[in-house]
Amino acid sequence: MTGEPLALYVHWPFCVSKCPYCDFNSHVRSTIDQDAWRDALLADLAHEARLLPGRTLTSIFFGGGTPSLMDPATVEAVIAAARGHWTADEQIEITLEANPNSVETARFADLAAAGVNRVSLGLQSFDDKSLGFLGRAHSAPEGFAALATAQKHFRRTSFDLIYALPGDTEDRWSATLAQALSLGTKHLSLYQLTIEPATRFASMVARREFEPLDADASAALFELTDAMASAAGLPSYEISNHARPGNESRHNLIYWRYGDYAGIGPGAHGRRLGRRTVRHKKPENFLSALARNGHGIAEEALLSPVDGADEALVMGLRLREGVDAQAIAERFGLPAIVDWDRVDRLVSSGHLGRAGARITLTARGRLLLDHILGEIAAIEEPRVLAVG
Numbered sequence: 001m002t003g004e005p006l007a008l009y010v011h012w013p014f015c016v017s018k019c020p021y022c023d024f025n026s027h028v029r030s031t032i033d034q035d036a037w038r039d040a041l042l043a044d045l046a047h048e049a050r051l052l053p054g055r056t057l058t059s060i061f062f063g064g065g066t067p068s069l070m071d072p073a074t075v076e077a078v079i080a081a082a083r084g085h086w087t088a089d090e091q092i093e094i095t096l097e098a099n100p101n102s103v104e105t106a107r108f109a110d111l112a113a114a115g116v117n118r119v120s121l122g123l124q125s126f127d128d129k130s131l132g133f134l135g136r137a138h139s140a141p142e143g144f145a146a147l148a149t150a151q152k153h154f155r156r157t158s159f160d161l162i163y164a165l166p167g168d169t170e171d172r173w174s175a176t177l178a179q180a181l182s183l184g185t186k187h188l189s190l191y192q193l194t195i196e197p198a199t200r201f202a203s204m205v206a207r208r209e210f211e212p213l214d215a216d217a218s219a220a221l222f223e224l225t226d227a228m229a230s231a232a233g234l235p236s237y238e239i240s241n242h243a244r245p246g247n248e249s250r251h252n253l254i255y256w257r258y259g260d261y262a263g264i265g266p267g268a269h270g271r272r273l274g275r276r277t278v279r280h281k282k283p284e285n286f287l288s289a290l291a292r293n294g295h296g297i298a299e300e301a302l303l304s305p306v307d308g309a310d311e312a313l314v315m316g317l318r319l320r321e322g323v324d325a326q327a328i329a330e331r332f333g334l335p336a337i338v339d340w341d342r343v344d345r346l347v348s349s350g351h352l353g354r355a356g357a358r359i360t361l362t363a364r365g366r367l368l369l370d371h372i373l374g375e376i377a378a379i380e381e382p383r384v385l386a387v388g
């Protein structure tokens with residue numbers, strides 16, 4: 001008998017330096033006590049496992065930060081403990097995010113031996129000038145070498161690129177993307193550069209040190225990306241993620257389809273049996289919470305049906321397969337989660353597709369996701385029947 005599926009996210013919060021666009025929970029420290037961190041992650045994992053008995057583990061994702069800086073023995077210990085706590089699916093997907101510099105690439109064989117079977121490489125660009133602008137700690141040749149090494153050691157390899165940099169043109173980006181599509185990968189994450197609050201780039205833009213690419217030019221690059229990747233057999237299955245059919249990230253599909261996932265490590269979010277969990281972000285605070293409480297949780301809350309349905313709609317619409325709005329409403333015991341008249345108007349204007357209760361974004365709609373969500377979301381509270 002198999003239990004309900006479960007994904008596990010493990011956050012490694014350390015990086016060698018802070019990239020100027022990054023708003024992830026990443027920290028630079030001169031020394032890292034790998035033994036202490038292994039013990040902490042194992043204890044945090046055991047806490048989640050106690051609350052989620054009998055599940056079938058379908059994926060593990062080591063994200064960060066830079067998890068390729070983890071000692072492969074720590075990665076192995078976490079995988080072994082997870083396999084001990086739960087029944088692992090035969091096809092379990094175990095992904096690790098890696099940076100493509102030579103020190104980390106040298107660990108790929110050990111990471112594969114530790115059980116990692118999929119790597120997501122942060123190449124970000126094929127051009128040294130852009131890599132310098134993005135503050136990356138690797139060069140373009142190191143990126144290509146890392147990809148070749150990863151393809152040798154791991155069954156599945158994905159890589160990330162960032163586009164819509166200041167001054168990017170359709171010619172320049174299409175040449176980069178054509179090169180990316182020729183490298184034999186079956187999964188690509190293609191992100192537009194966005195200027196996030198409280199990052200170094202946000203201060204630089206405020207000081208007018210550079211100007212981000214304007215919205216129309218970014219939208220044109222997004223459409224070009226979709227067209228080129230689809231023509232090469234890697235259509236998008238999520239706004240920024242492209243794969244040959246069957247090579248989608250199973251782990252990320254669990255998030256977007258609103259399944260349960262345990263999230264451990266500093267700053268990790270999780271979704272456990274209708275509750276949202278958030279770990280302490282600062283590594284030192286996480287370790288002291290763990291010593292005090294036996295877990296690193298900073299906040300845990302039961303999601304109301306309205307909040308749960310809203311999240312499921314927001315996440316699911318990112319996927320090309322879209323959402324079954326009726327199924328979400330039933331799951332959360334709500335009469336409705338969308339205004340169907342507005343949905344139909346957006347179908348007529350070419351922004352949404354609809355088949356029964358299933359709603360999908362069209363290519364045009366994908367550019368306006370936030371706006372469309374604001375238009376259609378109409379989550380009604382459960383009806384309360386008067387008694388007597």
Ligand code: SF4
Nearest residue numbers: 015018019022026065
């Ligand atoms: S390597 Fe990744 S997580 Fe670390 S600072 Fe750069 S973008 Fe952020």
